[in-house]
Amino acid sequence: MAPPAPGIKVNADGVPDFDALPLREGDPPYSAWGLYGADDELGTLNRLTDERVAAAAQGEIRTGKRISLNWPLDAQPGRAFFQRATFRQEMMAKAPLAVNDDVWTFNSQVSTQWDGLRHFAYQGARRFYGGRTQKDIHGQGRDEDGKEGGKGTVLGIHAWAEQGIIGRAILIDYHGWRESQGVAAKPFDSFATSPIPLEDLKACLAAQGTEVKFGDILFVRTGFHLARSGKNPAEIWDHHEKVPHPFGGVQQSEEMLRWIWSSFAAVAGDHPTFECWPPWTQVKEWSLHEVLLSGWGCPIGELFDLEALAAHCRASKRWSFFLSSEPCYVPGGVASPANAVAIF
Template sequence: MKDDIRLLDLPLKPGDPPFSAWGYWGPEDEIGTLNWLSKDVVRQAAAEIVSGARFSLNWGLNMPTTAGFGRHECRLSHTIYQPGPMLALDEEVSFNTQRSSQWDGQRHFAYQKEQLFYNGVKLEEILSGSSTLGMQNWHKAGGLAGRAILLDYWSYTEAMGETYDAAQEAHAITFDNLMACLQYQQNLSSTPIIPRQGDFVLIRSGFTHCYQKLKADQERAIATVSAPITCGVEQDVRMLEWLWEHRIAAVGGDAPAWEVLPPTCKGSAGFLYHEVLIAGWGCPIAEYLWLEDLAEYCKREKRWTMFLSSCPLNVQGGVASPANLMAIL
C-alpha cells in the first residue's frame, strides 16, 4: 500500500536521489504532491470558510526592488496604450516569474549532484522543446485549492520575547521551534490545527515585515551578496518526515527561499528543501508571499486555518508563476 510508505522508505528505487519519491504516483507523473488534493480533500477544506474574510497573499510585482540570487534584473515593465481609434486601452506586462510572490514549479530546481529534475527528467529534455513538468500540468489538475495552516513564527517569537532581523540575517527556523509555534497557536485557538492530507503549510518568517524598513543601500546589499543569505526553515530530516507523513501538498512563506540560506543542516541532514520537495516529490514551494494582513487577522481572531486558492499562469512548459494566491476564512 502506498499509504504505508514512510520517509525512511524513500527513495523507492536503488540509485534514485536521497528522499526522492519518484514513481510513487507513477513513472509518468508530473504533478507530485498535488495528487494529494483529492475531491474529498478540497470539499472538506471549504468548511474553513466561515466569516467570508478574504486576503490576497500577493506582493506587488515590482517587489523586491533588487533581484536576488544573481538573477537577471528583468524589472517589471508595464505599458498602457490605445490600440485603435476607439477609447479603449490595452497593456503589456513583462516580468521575471522568480520576482515577487511566486510558485516554484517542477522545472525550477533539480537535484544538484545527480542533475535530475522530478521523476528523473533530464535538462536536455526540458531544453529540447518538450513541455514535460511544465506549469500547464497544474491546470490540467484543476489548479491549487485546499486547506492551509499559517504558522506565524514571527508573531510567536515576539510573544516569546525574542528578536531577529528577518531581512538581513540567515536566521534558521528550527523544526522544534516550528512545532512550538504550532502548539502556541493551538493553545490560543478554539478550533483544532491538526495537519491533514492535502494541506498547504505557510510560514511567516517576518521577512517582508522587516524588508519594508530597509534603507536603499541595505536592500541592495542583501540582494547582491555573492552567497545568498536569507532566513528560513532549517534543513532537518524531521521536517521532511513531518511534511511527508502529513501528506502536505505544498509549502510557502514570506521568505525568499522558504529554507534558510546558507544551509544549516541539523544532524546528518545534507540536503536542500528545494531538491527534495521540488525535484524529489514534485511539491510546489511558494516564496515572497504577502502574509502581513492575513497574519494580523489570524492573530486577532485566534484562528490560523483557512481555505486557499491559486490559479497560476497557464504557460506550456512554464518554470514558475506568480502565486495568484487568495486565502478565505
C-alpha cells in the first residue's frame, strides 16, 4: 500500500481532513487526486495496510463460521437491470472421455460485484480517478513486450485483484432496524428513489452496538432481495422499462461523504446502486458514484446477498466480521464479481 505523497498534510489516520478536499485547486468536488501519487490505482484500498488486515484477522476470526455474500451469477435470467447482458453457460461433453467443460458469458455487473475505477467518471469534468480520461482508458497503450499498440490497462480491476479487498467489515442491518422501529415510522422503498439518511445509519449502528474502525469495509442491508422476491415477473419487467431505473439506497449528502471519508476503505450494499437512484434528484452537482469512484478510488459493491449474513449477525449479536473478497484478475477490467465470504 502506498504512503501519502510528500507535502500532503494528513491526520492521525494517515489521510487529509475532509475539509482539505479537493487536494488541488481546479480538481472536481471532494476529490483526493494525488494523495498516493499520480499513478495510484488502489485509492481508499491503500487504507487496508498489512497491519490493519492482520489486526482484523486476529480480532474478528473467532469461530471459523463462513458465509457467502454472493448472489448467483444467473439470478437475473432473461433480462437484467441497466440492460446488462445476463449470465449464460454453455456445457460441452469432451467425448470419448467422461469429461465436461463449460463457457460462461456475462456482464461483470449482472450479479454481486465491485464497481472498479473505469466504471463511472465525474460526469461534468469527464475525468476518472486521478484525472484519467476516456482516451486514457480506451486508447492504445503498450503491449506486454513494451511495444506500441497493446491494449491499455490503466485503472483496471486487476490492480485490486493483486491483494484483494480484505479486512474488517461491518454490517448495518438497516432493514432489520426498520422492522424493529416499525416500517411505517421509517418508510423505504427498494424500487423507488428512497434515500437512507446518515442519521438512520448511525441510529442502526448504535442499536446494534457496532463500533466503526478506520479502514473498515461497510455493508448496508436494505432488504432489496426480499423486496425483489416479493414482486411478480410482470412487476420486475415494468421496472426494467423505467429509464433511469429508480432504486432506494444511501442518501447523497456532504454529511454522508464526510462519514465515509473518515471511516471506510470500501462500501457495499444489497441493492443495485448503493446510493439512491437516480442520484441527481438529491444533489445536482455530484453523485456518490462520482466522488467515491473517481474522486477517492473507493470500491462500490452492489447486489451483495446479505440475508444469511444478517441472520447470523442477529443470532450472534455481532455485526463485525472478517471479509475476504477476491476480484477476478482481468487486466483492464471495469468491474468484477465479488467472490466474497464473511468469516466469524
